[in-house]
Amino acid sequence: AQSVTQLGSHVSVSEGALVLLRCNYSSSVPPYLFWYVQYPNQGLQLLLKYTSAATLVKGINGFEAEFKKSETSFHLTKPSAHMSDAAEYFCAVSEGGAAGNKLTFGGGTRVLVKP
Amino acid sequence: GAVVSQHPSWVICKSGTSVKIECRSLDFQATTMFWYRQFPKQSLMLMATSNEGSKATYEQGVEKDKFLINHASLTLSTLTVTSAHPEDSSFYICSAHDRYGYGYTFGSGTRLTVV
Numbered sequence: 001a002q003s004v005t006q007l008g009s010h011v012s013v014s015e016g017a018l019v020l021l022r023c024n025y026s027s028s029v030p031p032y033l034f035w036y037v038q039y040p041n042q043g044l045q046l047l048l049k050y051t052s053a054a055t056l057v058k059g060i061n062g063f064e065a066e067f068k069k070s071e072t073s074f075h076l077t078k079p080s081a082h083m084s085d086a087a088e089y090f091c092a093v094s095e096g097g098a099a100g101n102k103l104t105f106g107g108g109t110r111v112l113v114k115p
Numbered sequence: 116g117a118v119v120s121q122h123p124s125w126v127i128c129k130s131g132t133s134v135k136i137e138c139r140s141l142d143f144q145a146t147t148m149f150w151y152r153q154f155p156k157q158s159l160m161l162m163a164t165s166n167e168g169s170k171a172t173y174e175q176g177v178e179k180d181k182f183l184i185n186h187a188s189l190t191l192s193t194l195t196v197t198s199a200h201p202e203d204s205s206f207y208i209c210s211a212h213d214r215y216g217y218g219y220t221f222g223s224g225t226r227l228t229v230v
Contacts, residue, residue: 043221
């Protein structure tokens with residue numbers, strides 16, 4: 001079975017500083033990986049996804065993530081944090097490495113941005 | 116882009132009554148719909164998966180007679196919480212998947228409070 005581990009349930013960064021959110025996965029097949037952002041009392045918005053193409057994936061709002069098979073990681077980064085980046089972030093893997101299968105989510109990382 | 120409209124965004128109901136939550140895919144066909152439950156400050160927990168025209172597949176521990184899922188068309192899925200009790204109070208989120216590349220699109224969520 002798939003699993004996703006997000007290291008750090010809370011991350012605090014200063015505005016303008018690097019944002020780094022860690023995600024490690026386990027999968028017996030090549031995975032499809034996703035990063036989502038959730039603002040309070042809202043659904044999830046897709047930031048980016050990896051579907052076996054380029055290992056460096058660029059997403060919306062300046063975020064990007066790099067798929068590293070050897071490390072089973074898919075860490076999310078943004079060079080310069082903005083106040084609007086304060087939210088909850090979820091890493092997810094698609095079961096069976098295919099689109100349309102159910103997603104397994106990590107525990108989430110809450111980002112706080114300090115002015 | 117793909118949009119999933121989820122209604123209501125919040126609902127308060129009395130214990131023992133039933134509540135229906137709707138999710139509509141506005142500009143694509145949702146071949147698969149996922150229903151999640153999210154407790155405060157926690158990740159998403161998959162409740163069930165439904166394919167259009169088929170019975171839903173429930174995750175272990177989810178009562179199928181309590182959480183009725185209908186996916187009668189490619190654009191509409193409903194979750195009915197029957198005989199709701201205070202412990203059913205939660206944030207419910209749907210996610211639609213289409214086969215043509217939009218991937219997983221999430222609704223905005225429904226905050227259910229049972230009093």
